[in-house]
Amino acid sequence: MKAEAVRRSSHKIAQVRDRRDSRWDDHRRARREQLVQATLAAVSRHGAGVGMEEIAAEAGTSKTVVYRHFADRSELHVAVCGRVAEQLLAKLREAMESSDEPREMVAAAITTYLAFLEADPELYRFVVQQSPDRPAADPIDNLSHLVGEQVAALMTEALERAGQETAAAGPWGHGLVGLVRSAADWWLRAERPMIRSELAAHLTDLAWAGLSGVVPPVRPSKEEL
Incomplete structure (x- = not known):
């Protein structure tokens, strides 16, 4: 007891x-x-x-x-990056799911990314700024990976619908993200020498010039025929 x-x-x-x-x-x-x-x-x-x-x-x-x-400024910076990553990824997902046409999906994603930057360029600079104590695996790098994975998944779906091999969807998706992020960083550093819509159009044209040769158009459904 x-x-x-x-x-x-x-x-x-x-x-x-x-x-x-x-x-x-x-x-x-x-x-x-x-x-x-x-x-x-x-x-x-x-x-x-x-x-x-x-x-x-x-x-x-x-x-x-x-x-x-x-623990330090770096840890706080990572937490802020995580918040920004969540917000941006949600907007990009919504934009890319707004159409079944691959070119329109690419254009929507690029426009959304640039709009997010332009809405608060100082916050974007804060997120991407480099520092000696910045962790190797920080959220903004992870964000680029997540967005690349999502674009790759959408390309995979387009290729599957066309009955084609999907192995190239991964490098295409991540390559597109790298292109847009690098150009967007230049755009901010150069104090936005052109309006956002022009930059978005240029990047869409450049990206699609390559993708259009390898990503097939969406086949119409039976109801649309």
């Missing part, structure tokens, strides 16, 4: 600790989200070169508190 009482008592203590740990985890996640949001606001206010003091001020706290939740 005594052993059973001890066991029950230990179980109750463990439950209390679990609830406390859970509440702390929830608080920590919420606080990290608040600090990420404050960083986004600080970047919008001060630009890509925003400092930790300005971020802390935007959050209404001190740098010491920020460092309780993020």
Whole structure:
């Protein structure tokens, strides 16, 4: 009986600790989200070169508190990159799924990517800026991979519908993403020497000049014939 009482008592203590740990985890996640949001606001206010003091001020706290939740600036930067990656990937997915025509899908993805950059160029600069302590596997690089995988998947579907081999869809998808990202980086560095729609049209023409020779048109369905 005594052993059973001890066991029950230990179980109750463990439950209390679990609830406390859970509440702390929830608080920590919420606080990290608040600090990420404050960083986004600080970047919008001060630009890509925003400092930790300005971020802390935007959050209404001190740098010491920020460092309780993020080990250093690099860790906070990665969290912000992750947020931006989620937002951009969702927009690109929606754009690419808006049409079954491969050329229209390419054009929609390029236009959406450039629009995202143009809406907040300082945030984009903050996300892609290089630093000595930047992690090797950071979200913006991962974003390029994810977008490349999605474009490759859509190309795979187009090739399958045409009854053709799909092995080339991977390099085509990732190559297209590399083309657009590199051109977009130049566009921002050059202070946008042309309007977004012109750049999007140029990149679509360039990409499609190559893809049109290897990606077949969508066959009409029986209902459309």
